[in-house]
Amino acid sequence: MNDSKEVDIESNSLSASNVGSPNPRLGLSEVFIDPIVQKRVISKFDKFMMPQMALLMVIAYLDRSNIGNAKTFGFEKGLGLTGNQFGNISTLFYPTYVVFEIPWVMAVKRFGANTILAVAMVGWSVTTLGTGFVKNYHQAIAMRLLLGAFEGALFPSLAFVISNVYSREQQAKRIAVLYGASALSGAFGGLIAYAIQLMGTRSGLSAWRWLFIIEGCISIVIGFLILLTLPRNSTKAWFLNAEERALMSARIQRDATTKGEDKFSWKYVRMAILDPVVWIASIALFCATTPLFGFGTFLPTIIVGLGYNSLQANYLSIPVYIFACLVLCFIAWISDKLKKRALVVMMVPIPVLIGYAIVIGSDNHGAGLFAMFLVAAGVYPFNTLIVTWVSNNLQNEHVRSVGIPLLVSIANMSGLASSQIYPSKDKPRYIMGNSVSFGMEAVALISSGLMYLVIRRRNAKRAEMIVNGELSETDFKYIL
Incomplete structure (x- = not known):
């Protein structure tokens, strides 16, 4: 993911330590960034940070x-669930997940x-491990509430860090890494579930219990490791030398010059909360995330509904x-190549709509499985580009x-x-x-427009305003 040809379009060819003449309109100094050093820095973040982020998402x-995998081989029966209790357990992951996202960031x-x-990862890993030992419905709910509280830290925090490291034209591929990793986790999840289902009952514990125990133990180890290996922030990454840290600090100074002061102010909170683009995007993302979450949690269930058995459902989800x-x-x-968001955003829901139309209108097994491929081709890109698009159009790191x-x-609601x-x-x-997934995706498409x-x-x-002399060309420009 080395952007050998990508140079921040706001950069110039002088070193980070050079300071140009004062900007007469702003009364501040313009900061210039050495594109050669910047390319090296971006390459290091791609090499040392992005793989870790992908692993965390997986x-x-x-x-x-x-x-969802556990459901296909005995979770409901093991806990004696009735009615829609499984749906309730799945649902109660989200209240705490949503509440804790902003505080975590x-x-x-x-x-x-x-x-x-x-801290967050060790917390959710211990919770996952504990889920392997729950005995009833209420204990399962408690574990899901805790899991949501800890996992609320992950995606928005990673997206925030990416927005501070990469230029706006470089962010879509990196946000895509996060969503791509979540998609790959579905493949790995199906593979792991398939293997554990074949393992059967061991040491008096059912296979679905071993699914939570094994995955929880692996996660705990990785959680302790990232304390040492994940960068603290864009200017204090352990893999940057003094010159590279100075460059990242200079970029923050440059952004403060063109996009607002670096010092925190409550006006930036108001800017975010009152921005209509954030709210329209939230509607789009809310609607698009409904089929995304439904797809991620219930794909094995949907495949079983197409006429396949539970074992087949786990390995058919992999491709x-x-x-x-x-x-x-x-x-x-x-x-990123076209430097366009809107055009691509409004195209990717189309295969999702076609896919759900097929699976609603036909009970053919082959057609239904093909429809799942179409849905998969659209739900992840849409969410990726909406998050990137909004991040591109928020003026500084406080906002x-x-x-x-x-x-x-x-x-996530x-x-x-x-x-x-x-x-x-x-x-x-x-x-x-x-x-419902079909209808929500249609609303997401309209909202993106x-x-x-x-x-x-x-x-x-x-x-x-530029023509009238009220703004200059260097002022913040929104990305379409």
């Missing part, structure tokens, strides 16, 4: 969605990504997730530290719905769940 989504900004994410990851990487690369988790937390739309009584075809109109209007107003 582990988190394994620990979150393994309940603010803690990352204050104390560093490595410390906070290590679906791999395909999703490949398509996601391609679409993110296209978006992003509130705007990104606010966006993600609102979107959809988990309350997505975990309820595939009740067991709707088997085998789960028409209601697939229909509204985002485009609002941002285009902002840029038109900016251009008018």
Whole structure:
């Protein structure tokens, strides 16, 4: 992921230590960045930080969605669940997940990504391990509430760190790494579940219990390791030398010059909370995340509903997730290459809509499985690009530290719905769940179009103000 040809378009060819003439309008000095050093720095973050972020996402989504695999081989029977109790257990992951997202991101900004994410990961890993020993419905609910509280730290914190390290034109591929890792976790989850299901009962514990125990133990070890290996922040990464740290500090100074002061002010919180783009994007992401979460949690269940047995469902989910990851990487690369968000965002929901239309309208097994590939090709890219698009259009890290988790937390409230739309009584075809997912994706598409109109209007107003001498060309420009 080395951007050999990508140079921040706001950079110039002087060194980070050089300071140009004062900007007469702002009364501040312009900061210039050496593109050669910058390219080396970006390469280091790609090499040392992004793989760790991908691993964290894989582990988190394994620990979150393994309940879907466990369901196919005995979780409900083992706990004596009745009615929609399984759906309730799935749902109650999200209230604490949403509530804790903004506090976790603010803690990352204050104390560093490595410390906070290590604490969060060990917490959710111990919770996953504990789920392997629950005895009843209420204990399972308690574990899911704790899991949500700890996992709320992960995605918005990683997206926040990415927004502070990479330029706006470089972020889609890196956000795609996070969503791609969540897709790959589905493939790994299916593979692990398949192997553990074959293992059967051991030491008096059912196979579904071993699924939580084994994954929890692995996660605990990784949680302790990232305290040492994950960078604290963009300027204090252990793999940067003094010159490279100075460059990252200079970038922050440059952004303070063109996008607002570096010192925290409550006005930045208000900017994030009152920004209509954040709220429109939140509606889009909320709607798109409903099918995404439903897909991630219930894909094995949906495949069983297509006429396959539980063992087949676990291994048939693997190629679906791999395909999703490949398509996601391609679409993110296209978006960064074209330096366009809106055009690509409004195209990717189309295969999702086609896929759900097929699975709603046909009971053919082959057609249904093909439809799952279409859905996978769209749900991950759409969410990736919406998060990137919003991050690109928030002016500095203070605004992003509130705007990104606010966006993600609102979107994640959809988990309350997505975990309820595939009740067991709707088997085998789960028409209601697939229909709701179809409708929500359609609303997401419409909302993304509204985002485009609002941002285009902002840029038109900016251009008018430049002509009138009220702004300069260096002032913040919104990305379409």
